[in-house]
């Protein structure tokens with residue numbers, strides 16, 4: 037058993053004091069804190085359902101140790117919802133386009149798209165689609181996700 | 195009168211996107227401990243001894259269980275539904291690598307895992323078999339003593355007279371086709387929690403069939419209904435993986451042994467080790483006239499059941515009824531069998547026991563067409579079943595729409611003129627496939643409606659929401675059938691203490707059968723309301739209407755009285771009614787010698803057409819255009835029907851092009867998502883469309899749409915590949931290596 041130690045995390049804009057051990061993965065820490073939109077599937081960094089934003093970059097929380105992220109800005113899907121319950125525009129477009137079935141994979145896709153938009157000067161639907169290449173959805177909701185992307189990223193008619 | 199339905203989004207759309215919907219994996223029970231399972235490293239072996247004393251002394255450990263110690267718990271150690279051949283933990287022997295042999299319950303997951311590592315199992319390895327056809331041979335090791343020849347279910351169908359059929363045929367075609375084992379990969383793993391609360395056993399589980407879990411646990415623990423409570427939540431994907439009973443008996447036994455609530459979440463490799471898709475070998479012999487009319491067909495189908503029966507004894511029979519395709523064939527001979535092997539048990543799988551067969555008969559159809567110089571679409575038209583035709587089970591077909599489906603898919607792909615010429619080094623082609631599938635018969639759904647005196651209605655039903663939108667669709671149906679506005683309706687998550695019996699949420703049956711049960715309950719509710727309303731409805735002119743939560747005569751809408759007022763006047767706090775749907779017939783009623791009888795209450799119908807491009811240098815197939823169509827009877831939600839049709843195609847693309855579980859020396863070598871890949875957003879067809887055919891009848895059956903396009907996608911691609919290159923692949927998946935090898939072989943031959 038590894039010893040537990042206090043940790044100060046910055047999650048969704050709030051300081052969270054908790055206890056972690058050196059071997060805790062970020063995925064489990066976040067879920068234990070009740071952030072259940074972050075979900076595990078493969079556990080090896082392949083499927084993307086555990087995506088979170090750290091300092092604006094999308095990473096797989098299942099293969100990174102919590103201890104490495106003290107002091108960094110961690111954002112989960114819960115954190116995209118505004119104080120009065122307003123949805124982020126990526127979330128809005130997903131809702132409007134029925135871009136979900138069982139929805140296990142969806143909050144992570146939303147974060148991935150958010151990171152792509154924030155980190156790209158001239159976002160394109162194709163670029164967003166490529167960014168989602170590592171976010172797997174077994175229900176096959178990809179067509180509706182693409183429709184959400186098209187609504188989100190209006191492209192100049194060629 | 196036929197109801198109208200609006201295409202409303204899922205009621206919890208917002209929570210689905212933000213991640214707030216409750217799933218089993220998010221649940222906790224106060225004071226719960228954690229379970230870790232010890233699994234077999236060998237595919238087949240006798241258990242000589244299990245050393246657990248070290249593990250039992252580890253910190254935090256509350257209980258250690260083995261197959262032998264189950265007896266001390268006083269539980270029935272076997273489960274399985276059809277055959278009850280599966281031990282909660284291996285007893286005396288293991289039958290597949292990854293089988294549960296022992297378990298540890300500890301305060302934390304880490305402690306449970308640590309302790310599990312200290313359990314030492316000594317095996318005497320036995321010869322093993324992983325191939326179903328080898329398992330049928332006399333040399334094969336027996337896997338279950340009570341089932342000779344490793345027979346897990348054998349069925350035969352004899353329709354017409356096959357010898358007459360061969361005599362009528364101008365030509366006879368023979369070929370063999372195979373499908374490998376595959377995995378469902380629901381993104382949410384199997385997870386269950388259990389506790390004994392007073393004398394009630396409560397189990398919360400990610401399962402598609404709360405009542406199958408209920409039936410199984412009743413037997414395990416010998417409990418009466420009122421002492422057993424099963425709850426389910428929103429599923430993070432099922433596709434058959436969570437049908438029937440899986441980890442629940444193990445988790446409940448762990449709770450009993452530990453004397454506290456427990457939770458078990460399977461790791462991804464463990465999910466791969468829990469259930470898979472049947473590998474299959476299909477030998478097909480077909481006799482045709484020179485005009486393309488099929489006169490005789492013989493099918494020999496062998497399915498790999500894996501180590502335990504699960505649904506295979508029945509599945510082999512269902513496969514039999516689907517084996518000759520959606521065609522009118524007078525002389526048919528089918529042998530269908532499932533055999534035990536030392537591999538992961540196989541069971542329900544989106545479109546399964548249909549996909550493996552469709553892969554065979556639809557590819558052979560194109561070979562026949564090619565050989566006879568008939569267009570592939572035309573040869574299908576000449577043979578497809580129509581209303582009133584006799585099927586191979588002897589039943590008369592009704593609600594048959596294959597012609598329309600074929601029109602839909604071929605128009606979508608062919609109507610855009612000839613295929614654009616492929617770029618250099620590539621070839622393009624188009625292909626089509628059609629399928630027929632039975633639905634689970636007999637089956638039963640019950641629904642209970644409670645109307646409260648504030649006008650709110652609660653519909654209790656055990657249908658599980660797994661992304662198909664059943665919750666919302668059933669809510670729409672409840673609103674339409676009862677006249678209560680949808681915003682006043684709730685459907686709580688399934689809980690066997692509240693929701694009456696339902697067979698399962700599988701086989702694309704929920705909308706059809708639970709919808710019918712709700713309709714039946716609504717009729718009773720309206721009868722009661724009409725009785726209460728009598729004195730308000732001063733006129734008898736015009737029909738009785740139930741709308742907006744009120745009842746009135748069409749001739750006097752101004753005298754409408756609300757359901758809430760009627761209840762309050764009668765001093766009834768609530769009105770409760772129950773409705774039932776029950777289908778009859780099914781596999782058990784077929785003649786065992788001939789397979790004749792009514793196999794299915796109705797038949798599922800689907801079709802897919804594709805246009806593909808093949809890279810001749812690498813063998814890689816890309817789907818450019820794809821259209822899928824199903825017969826829906828009646829569409830409640832076009833959005834959700836589309837998501838099923840297109841989601842199926844995407845799911846099935848995986849098994850068509852790259853998914854395969856690989857065994858080496860009896861070991862499953864790729865139980866993880868890096869070595870077993872599933873389709874990503876970069877793998878889907880460039881253009882993917884779909885349609886649903888509806889009945890023109892006034893009040894048609896609502897047909898399920900959960901798996902109508904998946905069986906067709908692989909053979910449609912296979913046919914397109916043949917059209918593009920002239921090579922025919924007989925073994926799934928159509929990997930680049932396999933396609934390239936076939937292209938090379940053809941080059942060398944010419």
Ligand code: FES
Nearest residue numbers: 077079081084098
């Ligand atoms: S669970 Fe982290 S990438 Fe799959």
Ligand code: FES
Nearest residue numbers: 138139173174175
């Ligand atoms: S919506 Fe089910 S896995 Fe993506």
